[in-house]
Amino acid sequence: MRYALQRIGQLLVVFVVVTFAVLVAMRLGAGGHRELARRMLGGNVTDQQVDEAVRRYHLDSNYLVQYLYWLKGFVTFDLGYSSANSMSVAKLLAPRFWTTALLGIYAIAVGLLLAVPAAVIQAHRRDSWIDRLGNVASFIGFGVPAIVLGIFLQLAFSLHWHLFPAIGDSIYPWQQFGAHVRNFLLPTLTLAIPQAAIYTRLLRADMVATLQRDFVVLASAKGMPTRRILWRHALRNSLLSIVTSVGTSLGGLLGGAVVVETLFDLDGIGSQMVISVLSRDLFTVQACVAFVVFIVVVVNLVVDLSYSLIDPRVRMARALA
Amino acid sequence: MTRPRPLQTAGRPAEGPLIELTDVRTHFATERGLVRAVDGVTLTIQRGRAVGLVGESGSGKTVLSRSIMGLLPRRGVVRSGSIRFEGTELIDAPRSTLRSLWGREMAMVFQDPMTSLNPLMRVGEQIAEPLRIHLGQSRAEARDTTIRLLTEVRIPSPAERLRQYPYELSGGMRQRVMIAIALACGPTALLADEPTTALDVTVQAQILALLSEERRERNMTLVLVTHDLGVVARHTDEVAVMYGGKVVERAPTAALFRRTRMPYTEALMRSIPTVDDPPHTRLAAIPGRPPDLVEPPPGCRFAARCAYARERCHAEEPSLVASSDDPDHHYACWYPVGTVEPVALRPADPAAVG
Amino acid sequence: MTVLRRLRRAGGWFAATWLVALVGLAVTAPWLPFVRAADEKVRVGGKLQSRYRLGPGRHALFGVDNSGFDIFARCIHYARNSLLVGVSATVIGLLVGGALGVAAGYFRGWVDRIVSVVIDCILSIPALVLAIVLVSRLDDIRQELPGLGWVTRRWQVVAALSLLAVAPLARIVRAQTLALREREFVLAARSLGATSRRVIATEILPNLVPTMVTVASTGLGLLIAAEGTLAFLGVGLGESWGYLIEANRRRLDKAWWATVFPCLMLFVTVMAFNLLGDRLSRRFDVREVIT
Ligand SMILES: Nc1ncnc2c1ncn2[C@@H]1O[C@H](COP(=O)(O)OP(=O)(O)OP(=O)(O)O)[C@@H](O)[C@H]1O
Ligand SMILES: [Mg+2]
Numbered sequence: 007m008r009y010a011l012q013r014i015g016q017l018l019v020v021f022v023v024v025t026f027a028v029l030v031a032m033r034l035g036a037g038g039h040r041e042l043a044r045r046m047l048g049g050n051v052t053d054q055q056v057d058e059a060v061r062r063y064h065l066d067s068n069y070l071v072q073y074l075y076w077l078k079g080f081v082t083f084d085l086g087y088s089s090a091n092s093m094s095v096a097k098l099l100a101p102r103f104w105t106t107a108l109l110g111i112y113a114i115a116v117g118l119l120l121a122v123p124a125a126v127i128q129a130h131r132r133d134s135w136i137d138r139l140g141n142v143a144s145f146i147g148f149g150v151p152a153i154v155l156g157i158f159l160q161l162a163f164s165l166h167w168h169l170f171p172a173i174g175d176s177i178y179p180w181q182q183f184g185a186h187v188r189n190f191l192l193p194t195l196t197l198a199i200p201q202a203a204i205y206t207r208l209l210r211a212d213m214v215a216t217l218q219r220d221f222v223v224l225a226s227a228k229g230m231p232t233r234r235i236l237w238r239h240a241l242r243n244s245l246l247s248i249v250t251s252v253g254t255s256l257g258g259l260l261g262g263a264v265v266v267e268t269l270f271d272l273d274g275i276g277s278q279m280v281i282s283v284l285s286r287d288l289f290t291v292q293a294c295v296a297f298v299v300f301i302v303v304v305v306n307l308v309v310d311l312s313y314s315l316i317d318p319r320v321r322m323a324r325a326l327a
Numbered sequence: 328m329t330r331p332r333p334l335q336t337a338g339r340p341a342e343g344p345l346i347e348l349t350d351v352r353t354h355f356a357t358e359r360g361l362v363r364a365v366d367g368v369t370l371t372i373q374r375g376r377a378v379g380l381v382g383e384s385g386s387g388k389t390v391l392s393r394s395i396m397g398l399l400p401r402r403g404v405v406r407s408g409s410i411r412f413e414g415t416e417l418i419d420a421p422r423s424t425l426r427s428l429w430g431r432e433m434a435m436v437f438q439d440p441m442t443s444l445n446p447l448m449r450v451g452e453q454i455a456e457p458l459r460i461h462l463g464q465s466r467a468e469a470r471d472t473t474i475r476l477l478t479e480v481r482i483p484s485p486a487e488r489l490r491q492y493p494y495e496l497s498g499g500m501r502q503r504v505m506i507a508i509a510l511a512c513g514p515t516a517l518l519a520d521e522p523t524t525a526l527d528v529t530v531q532a533q534i535l536a537l538l539s540e541e542r543r544e545r546n547m548t549l550v551l552v553t554h555d556l557g558v559v560a561r562h563t564d565e566v567a568v569m570y571g572g573k574v575v576e577r578a579p580t581a582a583l584f585r586r587t588r589m590p591y592t593e594a595l596m597r598s599i600p601t602v603d604d605p606p607h608t609r610l611a612a613i614p615g616r617p618p619d620l621v622e623p624p625p626g627c628r629f630a631a632r633c634a635y636a637r638e639r640c641h642a643e644e645p646s647l648v649a650s651s652d653d654p655d656h657h658y659a660c661w662y663p664v665g666t667v668e669p670v671a672l673r674p675a676d677p678a679a680v681g
Numbered sequence: 682m683t684v685l686r687r688l689r690r691a692g693g694w695f696a697a698t699w700l701v702a703l704v705g706l707a708v709t710a711p712w713l714p715f716v717r718a719a720d721e722k723v724r725v726g727g728k729l730q731s732r733y734r735l736g737p738g739r740h741a742l743f744g745v746d747n748s749g750f751d752i753f754a755r756c757i758h759y760a761r762n763s764l765l766v767g768v769s770a771t772v773i774g775l776l777v778g779g780a781l782g783v784a785a786g787y788f789r790g791w792v793d794r795i796v797s798v799v800i801d802c803i804l805s806i807p808a809l810v811l812a813i814v815l816v817s818r819l820d821d822i823r824q825e826l827p828g829l830g831w832v833t834r835r836w837q838v839v840a841a842l843s844l845l846a847v848a849p850l851a852r853i854v855r856a857q858t859l860a861l862r863e864r865e866f867v868l869a870a871r872s873l874g875a876t877s878r879r880v881i882a883t884e885i886l887p888n889l890v891p892t893m894v895t896v897a898s899t900g901l902g903l904l905i906a907a908e909g910t911l912a913f914l915g916v917g918l919g920e921s922w923g924y925l926i927e928a929n930r931r932r933l934d935k936a937w938w939a940t941v942f943p944c945l946m947l948f949v950t951v952m953a954f955n956l957l958g959d960r961l962s963r964r965f966d967v968r969e970v971i972t
Contacts, residue, residue, distance in 0.1 A: 020798070020801050020805050024805055028814070032818070035821060035825035036825070138685055149955040150951070151910060153923065154948045157926065157930060157933070160933060165934050172933070219442065220437055220443040224437060226398060227429055227435045228429060228430045228434070228456065229429035230456060230457070230460065239445055239448070242448075257804065257806070257808060260807040261808055261809030265913070265914070268914060283813055283817045286817075286821070291817075294810075298806070302805050303805060319446060319492070
């Protein structure tokens, strides 16, 4: 429990420091607070509107005060006003959130689906041709830039085989399931392949070490079938490294989401962020970045806390601490 | 406490050879060259007997016992000779044959109970696993059997232990769990590789007593690996002494202690702790160091450290022969203990002494 | 075993050859007779080959784009930006990240605490998101603050990518320094009264070089990929492979070459740096992986 609180504290510090830095970066450089308000509202605005914005977002105070009001807004989903879309940022981002969240979840799921069997087989048949093939594949998957991978997938699956649309549409599963799958498949693959490569590398290394441990040899000596030894005994003990790799590679995943959403024309947080950056929509950019950092922080916390679910010893040690 | 009847002991022939080793060699390919960890062992283990496998650290006891089980790394191992278990050749047997024997016919207890249990699996499940898979027991049956097994290895309040994880148990308890796992399917042979070295002295005696008792009740064959001749004296019927990957002396336990022939065995005996020693005294180790297993010396492998060694010992390798007065007593030595006077050791490697 | 080793060696050679050739071509492009200028339109028999009229072939190795520019020529000329930006950012990352890492690992205490928090913060923002925001904000800030006229888009991209390089390098260097400062030879030097500066310069830094070089090599690949991605998103440089991809990708069905060749350039170059990093990590026995 103490450990959990400590970890939450650390991550909270990171979140606050980062979002504060983003706020300052966003608002830095404007001549005065009225000028700033004008820029944040964008377009032609009346003096009255400017006054109201200054009052509402406390733009005439120092950055710290502005930040505290921003933070208050963030927790109450009052994320400001999107100048480019003339609507509230919360309203703009809400549907886009689902696109990005679904993409992320699919990518992690598909990545694991590819990586876990690959890593287990590679570790089991270490140095065989299949292991080498796996190593080469994950080396390429790790290095290939998302744009390149996405373009190649479009080339193969949409233009050559006409299987999936290259230009997607953010259709949600609760709207039209078939169309959803067709639209999300290539983006998901583009995100999942590099993830799978990272997971495979880490899990394979961990499994190779686990397979040499005494208790795995004992499981053989008990006459357990190979499948059971690999999946029940060894994999379970390597779960930590999977969870860790999902956590540490999340930043890359979210960065990839920016590219993939743009490349496949999906309306997500990532593509919206790029559009807002280009149209100088300050509120929206700030909200997008804060949101992404929030996800990173939360997932890292979940990863950390899940260690104790996986390993009873950690559970015990923390109960005692 | 009344002890439950042991499982699965009926219907086995009581006599005759169980494990027959002929010129068994297990070599490891390493960067330094071929490590001849086991280098030509011939040995027959009779049913229902307790056989001690003794020798210094590095003499190849673990490798030999794992060779018998077939539990060696898949890569970089060169094996030859013949290992027959109940008449079945194991040395080139497919893994499926071995797997059908493991747990059911031969089981093993490892040296370190701290690392040998799966840290993330409840103790009960680790014992029940072979019962369910090999004997096809239902969940409830397996649970009952597990509790009986835990009672048998004298673990208090067994029903509660089932739900515990290994880290919640002491070393002695874990080794008892290991034994329970090994006994679960009523194996014909149990190979215990230094089952007590990792434990406290008092616990050691209990574990060994438990193993002996189980062996007698189940009419099981026990191969007890140890470097402690004291243990051998109390718990075995026969002994094979290993040195540098070879068996150098082999005899019924009583005969070995009555009339030690091999100078190496004699030296080992001198290192048995006596009751008078304060606990944790360092044993009088044999001066010198074990032979290089990549390029073993040409003659007797022990010659360099032997107080009786003569010219011949350095040049010609003695083979394992039966003693003239006792056909059960075999030794590999040109000048057995009592036939020549000891000479001063060559000051080969003073640093290794003491 | 030998097959694998040979393959790996072949990979290393391939990477080195590709990189040497690419650098050579990029630098000498203006003087090479077979490379058109980046803004010279392709004409065959005096006729302008615009609207993707020409596929890959004799007149234009990689085909032409919508305006009739030579894709091959642009790929070669634009390689300059990728390499220049990548190398500059890596050098800055090595210097700043190295300095921060050594300081944090060697002096520990509050220096370490501050550096660690800063690293954690930077790493909590997805690298690409950080780069996008940074480059675009620098655009505005440059215009608003006086005296920054000399800053070009290229320097903004370098600045953003440097920040991406600093954090992981600082983290790895810090960890290594922490380990090194407890090693015998460092303890010996310190007990003999050597100053911190001397210990760092003579004992710590030389031991950090293999790791830093290895990480920097793979990192260079990642940074070049990031440069291409920024350009692709419209936040980076116009004269970039990424921009070529963005400009032509919607005509993938009609003129695959205009997209695919820039993709291949980016892909092979990134892979070459990764291969180099892989070779180096085996050579120096460096285990750290950057993700
Ligand atoms: N996988 C392996 N690869 C290379 N050499 C090995 C391997 N396993 C064992 N050896 C070598 O074989 C020799 C015999 O080892 P073994 O473990 O059988 O000794 P031991 O008699 O069991 O000793 P101890 O009392 O220390 O357990 C040692 O020199 C060891 O280094
Ligand atoms: Mg051993």
